[in-house]
Amino acid sequence: MSLFRTTGLRAATTARFIAPTPRIAAAFHTSQKRAILPVGPQVIDGTVNDPAPVPxxxxxxGSYHWSFERLVTIGLVPLTIAPFAAGSLHPITDAVLGATLVLHSHIGFQACIVDYIPKRLYPKLLKAARWALNSATVLVLYGLYEFETNDVGITEGVKKLWKA
Amino acid sequence: MSLSRTAFRAASQLSHRQPAAASFLLPRLQTRSAASTTPTTAAEAHSLLVSQRQKRPIAPHLSIYQPQLTWYMSSANRITGVLLSGTVYLFGISYAVAPWLGLHLESATIAAAVAALPVAVKLAIKATFATPFAFHCFNGVRHLIWDTAKELTIKGVYRTGYVVLASSAFAVTYLTFFA
Structure with missing residues (x-):
């Protein structure tokens, strides 16, 4: 009996040299932290077995939305070239340029809001940002309307500043 | 045959063939459950899950990626777009609220203010506005070309990318110094 026990002990000592116990990692991940912002609120909705919600x-x-965006962008191409080619724009064309620019900007800002404020994490902030953008767009449209009617208009105004 | 294997086989033989000898060892064994558990409520379990999730690694920062024309120009497209649209919005809102705040944003007033600036400052301002404008215009056309499913290869992306950069450089030079 004692023979087995001593042999077992020596075997255990030998085994420790053969296979050292793996070192436990100091942390879950050891790479450098490069977070732009702190971690947001952790929202746990349902279980892992729930299917993704179908909008x-x-x-x-979908495609109509996409096509509309393209139409606005395509429309901006001649409206941007025209003042360079003709030197200036008719007030109505200038107003169309202004409205198209605001529409294009609004769509662009919307894309940024949707991209950078996830609905799942910040539903209230997303809603606030959307409404802030909507009100800003209305205010800008009003401001540009005032500029078109009381002042010289966008293309003429930019030209004036550029030549100043 | 190593020493440890000998011992192992001997021990297994012992436990199989000599149950009396094995039971001799039993009083010395201590038993202990592998993990201690404490009862928690559903809310406590949830808050534990939340605190654990906040310690998870975050998706890598942009700076770990190799700088490439593809994604640099894509980022620049959005940044220049936000800058240009931001300027339009800033001016539009300022002009809308100017009467209430007593601001003077009439084109004649701003033009007079700009005219009073030194030439170097004027050129710097022109370049600052011309660069995002030219880049976003040309890159927008590049996007419209992509939307017709043309130039959508790595080669096409680089070719059109260089065309956009060259055109932008040319346009910025023209708008800054000659317009």
Whole structure:
């Protein structure tokens, strides 16, 4: 009996040299932290087995939405070239340029809001940002309307500043 | 045959064939459950999960990626767009609220203020506005070309990318110094 026990002990000592116990990592991950912002609120909705929610079909989303964005962008191309070619724009064309620019900007800002404020984490902030953008756009449209009617208009105004 | 294997086999033989000898060892064994558990409520478990999730690694920062024309120009497209649109919005809102705040944003007033600046400052301001404008215009056309499913290869992306950069450089030079 004692023979087995001493042999077992020596075997255990030998085994320790053969296979050293793996070192436990100091932390979960050891790479450098490069967080831009602190971690947001951790929202746990349902379980892992829930299917992804299917968005309700909406005719203004999807391809129509995409096509509309392209139409606005394509429209901006001649409206941008025209003042360089003609030297200035007719007040109505100038107003169309202003409205198209605001529409294009609004869509662009919307994309930024949706990209950078995830709905799951910050639903209230997202809503606030959307409404802030909507009100800003209305205010800008009013401001540009005032500028078009009481002042010289966008293209003429930019030209004036550029030549100043 | 190593020493440890000998011992192992001997021990297994012992436990199989000599149960009396094995039971001789039993009083010395201590038993202990592998992990201690404490009862928690659902809310406590949830808050534990939340605190654990906040310690998870975050997706890598942009700076770990190799700088490439593809994604640099993509980022620049959004940044220049936000700058240009931000300028339009800033001016539009300022002009809208100017009467209430007593601001003078009439084109004649601003033009007079700009005219009083030194030439170097004027050129710097022109370059500051012309650069995002030219880049976003040309890159926007590049995007419209992509939307027709043309130039959508790595080669096409680089070719059109260089065209956009060259055109932008040319346009900025023209708008800053000659317009």
């Amino acid at each position: 309700a079909p909406n005719p203004t989303h």
